[in-house]
Amino acid sequence: MPKIVFPVSRIEGHAQVVIEVHAGRVVSARFKATEYRGFEHFVKGVAPEQMVVIVPRICGVCSTAHHLASVKALEMAFGVIPPPLALSIRELLMLGQMIQNQATSLFLFTMPDRLGLSSILEAAGEAGSAEQLSSLAHRALQVRNAGTKLIDTAGGQFIHPVKAVIGGVTGGIEEKLAETMHGTLMKTLPMACELFDYYIEKSVALKEQLGTWGDDTPTHYIAAVSEYRPDYTGDSIRIMGPDGRILATFPASGYLNHIQFEESEYSYSEKSSYGGKVFRANSLARINLADYMGTPLADRYLEQFRESFERPAHAILLFDIARGIELIYALERAIEILRQPLDNDETMVGYRTRDSEGYGLVEAPRGPLIHHYRITNGIISEAKFILPTVHNIIAIEQALRNSVERYIDSDRIDMEIERAVGRVVRAFDPCIACATH
Amino acid sequence: MKTFAVLQLSGCAGCEVGLLNSQAWIDEYRLLYMPLVISVHDMPDTDRLLISGGVRTDEDVYNLHRAVRKTGYVVAIGTCAISGGIASLGNRDNVRELFFSQSARHHVPRLLPRSYPIDEYVSVDLYLPGCPPTPELFHSVLSENGKIRTNTTVCAECRRKKIREIRPAQITGFQEGKVSPEVCLIKQGFLCIGTSTRNGCGAPCPRAGHPCVGCRGPSNALIEKGSDAWFESIKKVFVALTDIPDDAIEEGLRSPQLSLFLFQFSDYAHTGRLPRPKEKVV
Ligand code: SF4
Ligand code: SF4
Ligand code: SF4
Numbered sequence: 281m282p283k284i285v286f287p288v289s290r291i292e293g294h295a296q297v298v299i300e301v302h303a304g305r306v307v308s309a310r311f312k313a314t315e316y317r318g319f320e321h322f323v324k325g326v327a328p329e330q331m332v333v334i335v336p337r338i339c340g341v342c343s344t345a346h347h348l349a350s351v352k353a354l355e356m357a358f359g360v361i362p363p364p365l366a367l368s369i370r371e372l373l374m375l376g377q378m379i380q381n382q383a384t385s386l387f388l389f390t391m392p393d394r395l396g397l398s399s400i401l402e403a404a405g406e407a408g409s410a411e412q413l414s415s416l417a418h419r420a421l422q423v424r425n426a427g428t429k430l431i432d433t434a435g436g437q438f439i440h441p442v443k444a445v446i447g448g449v450t451g452g453i454e455e456k457l458a459e460t461m462h463g464t465l466m467k468t469l470p471m472a473c474e475l476f477d478y479y480i481e482k483s484v485a486l487k488e489q490l491g492t493w494g495d496d497t498p499t500h501y502i503a504a505v506s507e508y509r510p511d512y513t514g515d516s517i518r519i520m521g522p523d524g525r526i527l528a529t530f531p532a533s534g535y536l537n538h539i540q541f542e543e544s545e546y547s548y549s550e551k552s553s554y555g556g557k558v559f560r561a562n563s564l565a566r567i568n569l570a571d572y573m574g575t576p577l578a579d580r581y582l583e584q585f586r587e588s589f590e591r592p593a594h595a596i597l598l599f600d601i602a603r604g605i606e607l608i609y610a611l612e613r614a615i616e617i618l619r620q621p622l623d624n625d626e627t628m629v630g631y632r633t634r635d636s637e638g639y640g641l642v643e644a645p646r647g648p649l650i651h652h653y654r655i656t657n658g659i660i661s662e663a664k665f666i667l668p669t670v671h672n673i674i675a676i677e678q679a680l681r682n683s684v685e686r687y688i689d690s691d692r693i694d695m696e697i698e699r700a701v702g703r704v705v706r707a708f709d710p711c712i713a714c715a716t717h
Numbered sequence: 718m719k720t721f722a723v724l725q726l727s728g729c730a731g732c733e734v735g736l737l738n739s740q741a742w743i744d745e746y747r748l749l750y751m752p753l754v755i756s757v758h759d760m761p762d763t764d765r766l767l768i769s770g771g772v773r774t775d776e777d778v779y780n781l782h783r784a785v786r787k788t789g790y791v792v793a794i795g796t797c798a799i800s801g802g803i804a805s806l807g808n809r810d811n812v813r814e815l816f817f818s819q820s821a822r823h824h825v826p827r828l829l830p831r832s833y834p835i836d837e838y839v840s841v842d843l844y845l846p847g848c849p850p851t852p853e854l855f856h857s858v859l860s861e862n863g864k865i866r867t868n869t870t871v872c873a874e875c876r877r878k879k880i881r882e883i884r885p886a887q888i889t890g891f892q893e894g895k896v897s898p899e900v901c902l903i904k905q906g907f908l909c910i911g912t913s914t915r916n917g918c919g920a921p922c923p924r925a926g927h928p929c930v931g932c933r934g935p936s937n938a939l940i941e942k943g944s945d946a947w948f949e950s951i952k953k954v955f956v957a958l959t960d961i962p963d964d965a966i967e968e969g970l971r972s973p974q975l976s977l978f979l980f981q982f983s984d985y986a987h988t989g990r991l992p993r994p995k996e997k998v999v
Binding site for chain 2: 287289290291292293294314315316317325326327329330333334336337338339340341343380384388389392398399400401414417418421422424425428432435436437438439440442443445446447448450451628629630631632633702713
């Protein structure tokens with residue numbers, strides 16, 4: 281059976297899309313993750329304290345989410361409750377993570393699809409007509425750098441943060457440092473809005489050209505954000521049905537009762553489902569689940585979104601728009617927190633280790649992330665990482681199939697198919713390093 | 718304008734993210750290949766090739782060989798490219814068995830027996846250690862040929878004080894629930910190895926109150942020696958500065974995370990090959 285293989289770029293990690301075609305019909309669409317390192321195996325035997333340093337290396341794009349999920353799992357295992365200031369600083373860390381990731385996904389990964397380029401860095405640095413692009417690249421990098429700067433400010437290191445430890449964080453944020461960060465974000469916010477407005481404009485143009493916002497088959501959604509505003513350090517996971525009803529709410533420890541996993545021969549990534557039914561995680565799931573954002577500009581964007589699309593919204597390219605709303609929210613919310621005093625001595629509490637089990641949950645950029653550890657004889661004896669990209673694999677394959685059908689008939693394949701594959705995959709912003717770990 | 722490319726093998730992409738944080742090169746260098754941000758599938762000819770990630774699958778080997786033909790200058794960036802990195806924790810024998818029994822798949826690139834450094838396969842002109850290297854270090858590699866040569870340790874950039882009268886009797890780590898902002902972390906019962914780690918990162922970790930885990934690799938004083946010598950020298954530091962019993966120090970120093978980072982240049986120790994010369998390490 282003829283197969284068409286597409287390498288996928290502008291995503292995190294190594295993956296391929298393989299489409300099988302027979303007599304002008306799509307027989308299967310597969311999303312293959314082609315890398316593997318084996319974290320679940322090699323963290324066995326590690327001292328619990330070292331997990332928070334080791335696991336961010338699962339992925340350099342969402343390292344902060346792993347850092348915090350790990351700390352939360354260990355705190356549950358040891359029965360420790362961190363002080364309020366530590367929680368504020370951890371929220372800042374997650375906001376930095378969101379800013380960095382959403383800006384990268386929007387402006388570096390998917391913007392080129394709207395401009396017909398292979399990259400926005402492509403012509404940067406060239407004179408003349410490319411000036412505009414160079415300025416776009418500079419601003420895009422500046423917005424995402426504001427995210428890593430925030431991770432650095434709150435976490436002590438810009439990619440693999442170190443400040444969150446069992447019991448809290450190693451220290452507060454000095455007034456001066458907080459002020460500088462606040463200033464940077466104040467300058468970044470209008471720049472991000474401007475870029476996002478441009479992004480929306482180009483997305484609408486793309487939609488006009490394609491005649492669709494993409495596959496809008498109704499599905500379930502999964503996210504770990506609270507009802508009234510997105511809190512990315514979440515404590516419970518919710519599942520929304522295709523019609524918008526909430527079907528389940530459960531803590532991280534209950535994940536096996538609601539989520540089913542299967543392995544596949546053609547990929548190093550597992551795939552998961554809601555009792556056999558397709559669900560989706562990531563930005564669109566959160567926007568569907570959130571009643572409002574709770575910050576002025578983000579709420580205005582959300583309002584526009586709700587006026588244009590139903591709730592829940594299902595079309596694929598709306599993942600990207602939802603990402604922009606979150607970028608603005610994360611900037612605004614971080615500015616709010618940085619106005620509070622963040623520098624007192626009560627940043628951490630002591631603890632004693634014990635043999636036990638713990639679950640740590642955060643809402644990572646790609647959806648709910650769970651770390652599940654068992655500690656025996658003082659060392660990690662078992663570790664399970666429940667990765668949000670895994671929740672999206674079946675949804676990606678379904679969307680790929682529905683989308684490539686349009687470009688294949690019995691006597692020809694339209695070469696637009698390659699761009700379509702890229703757009704679908706990038707809308708889900710999959711992270712292969714995470715998915716396979 | 719000079720050109721460069723970035724090849725990502727099995728790693729976490731943190732090195733690439735670090736590179737993106739250094740905007741300084743945008744107007745000086747043309748980035749021609751880096752799948753994370755550019756949709757170009759064939760490696761073009763470039764002046765410089767940066768390689769991140771370890772060699773974990775047979776696809777990595779294939780991509781590595783094909784890529785180095787296209788350039789005259791190869792830079793290994795990050796712990797993974799230098800030693801196989803975090804995935805080398807899977808090299809421990811007991812872990813490996815598990816690994817292969819549970820991870821075999823048929824229609825994906827085959828896993829190699831372990832995670833290898835890139836210079837196991839190709840020759841490398843410059844090593845840039847760090848997990849990930851800081852944007853400043855990236856910039857120095859691109860614009861100044863790695864001119865920031867390091868000659869001291871993380872301690873010199875940390876500025877915490879080693880107060881003579883304080884001598885902890887055990888490694889307590891974070892269990893006590895406090896970190897003093899001024900005093901050297903060793904003096905507070907942490908396993909900080911900044912005394913032996915090469916400088917250049919600006920000591921972000923100890924300055925933020927977390928011990929240095931040595932991601933920049935050993936200082937020039939140690940790098941061309943065998944890993945046993947490093948081990949002894951770090952042990953001596955703890956003996957001199959603390960009253961922690963020898964066996965507790967040894968156990969701490971043999972922990973997986975340190976074997977990973979500080980000892981990243983040690984994988985030649987038992988092979989009979991020469992260690993990487995310090996002139997080649999940024
Ligand atoms: S060296 Fe560190 S940051 Fe770079 S790819 Fe490896 S784990 Fe990631
Ligand atoms: S805290 Fe670590 S890096 Fe800083 S002075 Fe002490 S040993 Fe050196
Ligand atoms: S302080 Fe140590 S662990 Fe932190 S970046 Fe520097 S060398 Fe790496």
